[in-house]
Amino acid sequence: MSFLKELWDFLRARKKLWLLPIIVIMLVLGGLLVLAQGSVIAPFIYTLF
Numbered sequence: 001m002s003f004l005k006e007l008w009d010f011l012r013a014r015k016k017l018w019l020l021p022i023i024v025i026m027l028v029l030g031g032l033l034v035l036a037q038g039s040v041i042a043p044f045i046y047t048l049f
Contacts, residue, residue: 011017036045
């Protein structure tokens with residue numbers, strides 16, 4: 001949790017809050033690809049990219 005606090009402090013101090021949505025979307029897409037790697041829905045998710 002300290003990493004998230006440091007990241008938040010960095011974004012707030014440097015006025016880089018516009019990076020937050022990009023980071024969240026990258027994490028969600030990465031998690032989706034990792035979870036779908038061995039599942040039945042993998043072909044459907046890979047067609048999105």
